[in-house]
Amino acid sequence: MGKSRFHWMCFPLSRLTSSFRRCPLSKRTLIIASICAVYLVFVVSQVGYSQQHRDRQTERDKYRHTRGLDHLDVSDAAAETGASFALPTRSNVVYITLKSKRLKPSNIRGTIRPKLRTKVRRNKPANPAFTQNKLGTLERDAGRSKRNVASKTSPRESRDIDYKSLDVIPKSHADAHADSRISSIRIYSQRAPPWFSSQDVRAMRFLADAKVLLIKKVSRGDSPPLLIFEGETSVSVSQQKHAARVDSVCGGQCGVISSPVDTTEVFAFHLDRVLGLNRTLPAVSRTFSLLHDGQPCPVVSWDASLYPGGLAAGRSTVRLTWGEYQSSLKQRCWHKNISPKPDSGCSTVHHYEWSKLALFDFLLQIHNRLDQSCCGFRPRREDVCLELGHHADCGNQNHIQLTNIIHRGHDPRHLVFTNNKGFFDRNEDNLDFQLLEGIKELPEQAVSVLRSRRLREKLLQSLFLDQTYWESQGGRQGIDKLIDVLERRAKVLLTYINAHGIKVVTMNV
Numbered sequence: 387m388g389k390s391r392f393h394w395m396c397f398p399l400s401r402l403t404s405s406f407r408r409c410p411l412s413k414r415t416l417i418i419a420s421i422c423a424v425y426l427v428f429v430v431s432q433v434g435y436s437q438q439h440r441d442r443q444t445e446r447d448k449y450r451h452t453r454g455l456d457h458l459d460v461s462d463a464a465a466e467t468g469a470s471f472a473l474p475t476r477s478n479v480v481y482i483t484l485k486s487k488r489l490k491p492s493n494i495r496g497t498i499r500p501k502l503r504t505k506v507r508r509n510k511p512a513n514p515a516f517t518q519n520k521l522g523t524l525e526r527d528a529g530r531s532k533r534n535v536a537s538k539t540s541p542r543e544s545r546d547i548d549y550k551s552l553d554v555i556p557k558s559h560a561d562a563h564a565d566s567r568i569s570s571i572r573i574y575s576q577r578a579p580p581w582f583s584s585q586d587v588r589a590m591r592f593l594a595d596a597k598v599l600l601i602k603k604v605s606r607g608d609s610p611p612l613l614i615f616e617g618e619t620s621v622s623v624s625q626q627k628h629a630a631r632v633d634s635v636c637g638g639q640c641g642v643i644s645s646p647v648d649t650t651e652v653f654a655f656h657l658d659r660v661l662g663l664n665r666t667l668p669a670v671s672r673t674f675s676l677l678h679d680g681q682p683c684p685v686v687s688w689d690a691s692l693y694p695g696g697l698a699a700g701r702s703t704v705r706l707t708w709g710e711y712q713s714s715l716k717q718r719c720w721h722k723n724i725s726p727k728p729d730s731g732c733s734t735v736h737h738y739e740w741s742k743l744a745l746f747d748f749l750l751q752i753h754n755r756l757d758q759s760c761c762g763f764r765p766r767r768e769d770v771c772l773e774l775g776h777h778a779d780c781g782n783q784n785h786i787q788l789t790n791i792i793h794r795g796h797d798p799r800h801l802v803f804t805n806n807k808g809f810f811d812r813n814e815d816n817l818d819f820q821l822l823e824g825i826k827e828l829p830e831q832a833v834s835v836l837r838s839r840r841l842r843e844k845l846l847q848s849l850f851l852d853q854t855y856w857e858s859q860g861g862r863q864g865i866d867k868l869i870d871v872l873e874r875r876a877k878v879l880l881t882y883i884n885a886h887g888i889k890v891v892t893m894n895v
């Protein structure tokens with residue numbers, strides 16, 4: 387039975403082979419060749435399919451990782467329907483080389499270099515016309531779009547605080563990127579650079595991407611008005627606290643919008659984190675269609691703890707004259723947790739905070755804290771200190787007040803670096819060395835980054851995250867120029883450290 391079946395199966399095969407053998411050689415070769423070709427096509431198509439399948443899988447996984455960093459979008463619908471469509475402008479691997487020539491030209495939309503020098507002039511309290519103008523436009527626009535413009539005065543705050551809620555954005559297509567799936571915070575690998583905490587990443591994502599629920603202009607006496615936006619958060623905190631929102635500045639999560647000329651705020655945030663100082667508030671660049679003609683503005687995380695007594699009471703400021711500051715440096719206040727004697731003249735601030743501040747302010751040449759009167763360098767005619775006549779005070783320097791020295795109400799030992807108005811256009815022969823006066827130690831972590839010659843690499847990696855900022859500075863070329871300035875100042879600082887025998891110490895307090 388088995389034998390006959392075997393015969394039955396073999397019969398056509400043996401017929402075929404015998405007829406095959408009878409064929410001429412050329413015909414036989416042709417048949418073999420075509421069988422091979424058919425087989426090859428089959429194999430290739432199989433491999434290709436599985437490869438494609440695998441590619442799509444990794445693409446999807448990568449997408450999950452990038453989006454999943456904030457743990458919000460892991461179950462994103464877009465991820466399920468093929469991620470290759472979700473991230474059309476980005477590849478998954480980005481190399482930042484240290485030679486700018488090797489980088490392909492990026493698609494830069496606005497490559498105008500910011501006029502850094504005009505910065506302070508246009509933003510100072512004495513000349514608020516710029517901001518006022520824009521706010522006027524904003525209000526008119528808001529009115530025209532027939533949205534509710536409500537002016538509320540909080541009963542809890544003093545009368546010179548005036549809230550103006552400008553309900554301008556909801557459900558319009560104006561701020562398109564709030565709705566788009568692509569974050570303007572570019573993170574390609576699974577992790578952000580290690581100098582950012584997960585809080586930082588969350589804050590940057592919020593500031594850059596959160597849907598704007600409302601924009602408020604808060605006037606406070608003779609201080610320049612604050613422009614605050616409240617964004618939609620993943621948790622509907624704003625709904626829970628809706629009643630509270632009327633009274634407080636920010637019910638949910640908010641950002642403070644600065645003028646477009648204050649772009650160093652964003653650079654300062656990245657530099658602070660790269661150097662491991664952790665004293666600035668998260669800041670990103672963002673455009674608002676109805677503000678400042680849609681130019682990128684720096685937005686900084688709103689931190690209510692800077693105003694422990696409410697907005698009217700102002701920020702929690704450390705009051706010191708230059709003379710008191712210099713003598714407090716000699717006291718090494720709060721060093722090794724030793725409480726200062728009552729007559730020591732110490733402030734609440736820990737000794738090491740001044741070292742961090744001096745290093746940071748020197749690199750960015752920020753003089754609005756330690757040298758408001760521009761005593762340590764030759765100011766230009768258009769500098770605010772000359773316009774306001776502060777420079778004349780330099781003869782009696784010990785009595786000059788330090789300004790903008792901020793700490794949190796619940797954390798008086800540590801400083802918070804805000805209003806970081808740096809200057810990139812000050813030459814090496816005109817640096818403000820007064821910012822370093824009285825400083826005998828500098829933070830080891832920051833100095834080691836400067837010494838490692840990896841400052842450029844780290845800053846590039848860091849600043850690349852903020853696409854809006856990156857492009858507003860002219861892309862890679864513009865950013866490189868800013869870092870050139872920083873590198874030269876770092877070199878000057880390292881020389882200063884050697885020449886003055888500055889100690890480099892660990893400052894983990």
Ligand SMILES: *[C@@H]1O[C@H](CO)[C@@H](O)[C@H](O)[C@H]1NC(C)=O
Pocket residue numbers: 583664
């Ligand atoms: C950085 O500072 C913030 C605010 O003071 C704090 O919550 C956070 O823990 C700090 N991070 C590090 C790494 O020290």
